[in-house]
Amino acid sequence: MQRICQNKQMKIDLSTEEKIKAAAKRVFMTKGFDGCSVRDIAKEVGSNVALLNYYFRSKEKLFELIFEGAMSDFLQSIIEVFSSDLPLKEKTSLLIDKEFDFFMEHPELPMFIIQAIQQNKNESSVAPTFFEPIEKTGIFQQLKDAQAKGEMRPMSLRNITILLMSNVHYPFMSKKLTQQFHGIDEATLQQDLLAHKAHVKEMLINYLFPQNQPA
Amino acid sequence: MQRICQNKQMKIDLSTEEKIKAAAKRVFMTKGFDGCSVRDIAKEVGSNVALLNYYFRSKEKLFELIFEGAMSDFLQSIIEVFSSDLPLKEKTSLLIDKEFDFFMEHPELPMFIIQAIQQNKNESSVAPTFFEPIEKTGIFQQLKDAQAKGEMRPMSLRNITILLMSNVHYPFMSKKLTQQFHGIDEATLQQDLLAHKAHVKEMLINYLFPQNQPA
């Protein structure tokens, strides 16, 4: 008599459910949805395949849960910066810093997110759940104001986003490629990423907030 | 009596082999190696599954062929620019232009390459076949010279590479994500990419080749 564990948890030991989620996250992150089987995940957990379906109904449902968690983590790291009480220039600088630090600890995340969205079977957009919390921080208004005051280069929100994400996300997505191309080890790459962060910060800040040439 | 088509082609009609390669390229590019079956490809070709193995021995071998072709195409677009007789600054500007134009027509390529390298089963490095032809253009020496003369910002080749690839590759890898996030159609995104190209060119050139502040 199997029952799916719904919202109403009647004194269920969550450790198993959480163990599966953790294992699934590890496997999905490294191998992708198509690149792994439910047995791979079960092996990672150290137990039976049927257990995954007992707790999460299907591989797809489990994946969606992991994906939403990942997106939430990512979103949270952004919100923290945007909610701070700083001028836009400092917020931007801080954002780059925090994002880099975050991805240093979760380097598979950018690739995972893009891949998941790429092969998004359903048509449900992630936009509302993602943009609404950011909107609430007032960052978009702050951006408009800064551009109106001439403090920030006039360019669309979309182009700003692409510029920022390119420089912050890509380096982590291309880790293996970079290592292979240049024949370097993980430690060396780590140093390169730190150097890259410094470059990106200077370059982007200078570009987005051009100084009206000092006398 | 099946024979694998080797180098020695005895008046074989190549159209079938090429048709399979073209179909496989389309399918692999959009769905990835794990995301498709050989029957998907066969369906795209419009013929039997066994034909793929007849011509290419295995799904993996076929994929490697497609991958190498893609890398070759990509490499070629770079070599062309580097081989030109221009100052480094102009070469860099031209490179960004050409790369953007190239990816405008092959937007799946950056993602395809990174994914393929990411889940590279074997340990064989792509570095030599990739770097050697670039080395031969003399671009690395030109770079050293420019840095020695103070024309170019002193930073490692690796960091320059990451910076360039981030800004040129990522926008195409994140097409679907950008569309979903901002709720825009293909045409709008295309315009954004053109705008992004202009931004990237100005930003990178200014950063990599800083002007000793004019009087």
Next chain:
DNA sequence: AAATAATTTAAACACTTGTTTAAATTTTGG
């Protein structure tokens, strides 16, 4: 035109896939 080789096909192979069933085990509540 006949024989030989090359190409294409349908069918089967062994194996893996996600999921389900039903039985076994553990935990819980009275």
Next chain:
DNA sequence: CCAAAATTTAAACAAGTGTTTAAATTATTT
């Protein structure tokens, strides 16, 4: 402690996987 519920398991399911076999078809050569 014992029945009822929750959890975990082994086994099976049908469908899909990459690959191979052998027969059928087409093209080539003499």
